């Protein structure tokens with residue numbers, strides 16, 4: 450085909466839309482559906498709808514975690530006077546269960562999107578050429594040319610596999626490949642002691658794999674040091690080997706991999722999971738001409754406006770959150786002109802067992818804030834509900850401002866912490882002062898009843 454003919458074909462297939470949304474992740478579908486009420490909208494997705502969360506993130510991992518928790522509880526059954534016999538895990542069955550749940554959810558989302566009037570789902574990888582004036586941005590998908598004055602980017606992030614010596618000589622798993630295994634790894638070596646490393650490491654150990662976690666900055670390195678220590682002890686008690694070292698190099702070994710660590714020692718395993726953070730997908734859009742930070746995340750204002758008029762960035766790719774709930778909420782804020790993301794109080798959980806729930810400041814951040822901070826805490830071993838359920842690992846901790854009475858943050862590691870933390874998160878978001886929380890009537894016996902209860906014993910943060 451001559452260049453002129455190719456140009457004519459492009460022009461023939463050019464379609465103008467009221468808005469184009471790139472990425473059917475956590476914000477994209479809702480935003481696209483809302484916009485479709487006002488004009489024709491294209492939603493471009495290069496993989497399956499539902500993005501990371503649905504296809505290889507939160508949902509499959511939490512479905513798989515359910516099997517790991519049951520296996521663990523079954524092994525502990527005798528502690529509760531329940532006798533089960535030998536506990537074995539059928540990993541193939543567990544992973545099939547996960548895939549079945551996910552297939553249903555993907556189909557449900559796809560049906561929903563296809564049922565929205567005025568919304569066209571376009572399959573393929575989009576590249577974007579922005580118009581600095583904002584008049585006509587061009588999105589190209591498989592040779593098709595889509596144009597609009599409004600483009601919403603919900604393109605997310607992917608596993609970062611930084612160049613490390615020898616890594617290209619071995620088989621590397623990210624969460625995508627790990628969730629597609631059909632047989633249990635004999636020895637899973639996990640690089641990274643963050644959310645992914647901890648959640649997967651504990652699960653696979655409970656399924657029966659030997660597991661080594663190589664945690665460069667320790668387990669849960671971003672949290673208060675005692676949280677990392679409790680989790681490390683929990684993992685070690687379950688038979689996981691935790692090595693607080695950075696990796697030096699990788700090499701093939703016995704059909705698996707040998708990892709040499711900074712101190713010269715080696716770890717050899719059958720499978721290697723690299724879980725050392727995520728990188729922005731902004732590069733997949735080509736030469737888009739939009740300002741990004743040093744890590745490729747789009748720079749936005751509180752209404753998600755990028756440096757180019759008529760282009761907005763939502764979800765992980767704007768660097769304002771790295772969770773499904775932050776991305777989903779970005780979409781909600783986008784569709785309500787009076788709202789802004791500035792001042793959002795980020796709440797999150799790490800779904801280890803026991804889980805970690807976090808909101809606002811931790812001890813180190815509170816010290817750095819220069820405020821006069823009061824702290825209250827209780828070990829889970831003193832929380833009656835935890836004692837009744839023999840789930841006494843962990844701690845509950847709340848920080849408040851002694852002068853303004855603001856609630857500054859909370860760290861809860863323990864039974865149901867992923868839910869209980871939201872009591873504090875909601876209070877902070879609502880601007881509730883701590884005496885109001887302290888005087889609330891709690892339900893007994895629950896874990897959350899200790900939120901009012903510990904607030905009666907605040908002490909200066911040392």
Ligand SMILES: Cc1cc2nc3c(=O)[nH]c(=O)nc-3n(C[C@H](O)[C@H](O)[C@H](O)COP(=O)(O)OP(=O)(O)OC[C@H]3O[C@@H](n4cnc5c(N)ncnc54)[C@H](O)[C@@H]3O)c2cc1C
Nearest residue numbers: 472474475495500501502506507575605764765771772773
């Ligand atoms: C293993 C794992 C477990 C996790 N667990 C949790 C959890 O328990 N709770 C939690 O809140 N978060 C969790 N997360 C994080 C969560 O999955 C992400 O924060 C969330 O999915 C981000 O949503 P998003 O909408 O920004 O992007 P995504 O969900 O990643 O969606 C982006 C979409 O854009 C598409 N796309 C990208 N580029 C293009 C292009 N050029 N053209 C067309 N389409 C494109 C992608 O295919 C994708 O579908 C987890 C992540 C992982 C990896």
Ligand SMILES: NC(=O)c1ccc[n+]([C@@H]2O[C@H](COP(=O)([O-])OP(=O)(O)OC[C@H]3O[C@@H](n4cnc5c(N)ncnc54)[C@H](O)[C@@H]3O)[C@@H](O)[C@H]2O)c1
Nearest residue numbers: 641642643644645664665666695696724725726771798799
């Ligand atoms: N429960 C959840 O919400 C959940 C669960 C899983 C993932 N996620 C999302 O996925 C993102 C990525 O998670 P992650 O665990 O990959 O990243 P992370 O940033 O949480 O942890 C990566 C860890 O790897 C360590 N590391 C880096 N290079 C290393 C090396 N060469 N040797 C040894 N250790 C090394 C770092 O010190 C760090 O502790 C998170 O930011 C989160 O948004 C969320």
